[in-house]
Amino acid sequence: MIAIGCDHAGVEMKKYIIETLALEGFDMLDLGTDGEPCDYPDMAEKVCQKVTSGECEKGILICGTGIGMSIAANKIKGIRAALCTDSFSTKYTRLHNDANVMCLGARTLGCGLAAELVQIFLTTGFEGGRHQRRVDHITGLENK
Ligand code: RB5
16 A cells, blocks of 8 residues: 655645556555645655554655655654655665655656656665665664
């Protein structure tokens, strides 16, 4: 199950992603908002809680730029959130950073590109090896 949420800037993109990814067999848990204005840190917390609890394997967050969501999500213990803007960084944030949340900008990306980035994010595995040590180091920073 994949948790997805947005603020008021990302409603149309969230809808498009859910519809597109459903056709490809992904189960999405839609946490809103469906139009009513909301503050992006509230939504970041809601989606990330589903990931840290293990209820959802990954999360997708959408705001105007994706930046506010990234900043908020990365304050939450256990979350490695990546602002995804292109296919290369989306692929490598899974391979090398084991990112568990992706953030998208509804005002900076088209819906078609965003849906393609989601597909890359959800189908690329973590490479492990030397990257595990670095990810463990990040986890260590959370506990300082
Ligand atoms: C909301 O207008 C906007 O500030 C928000 O969606 C986001 O871009 C913040 O980073």
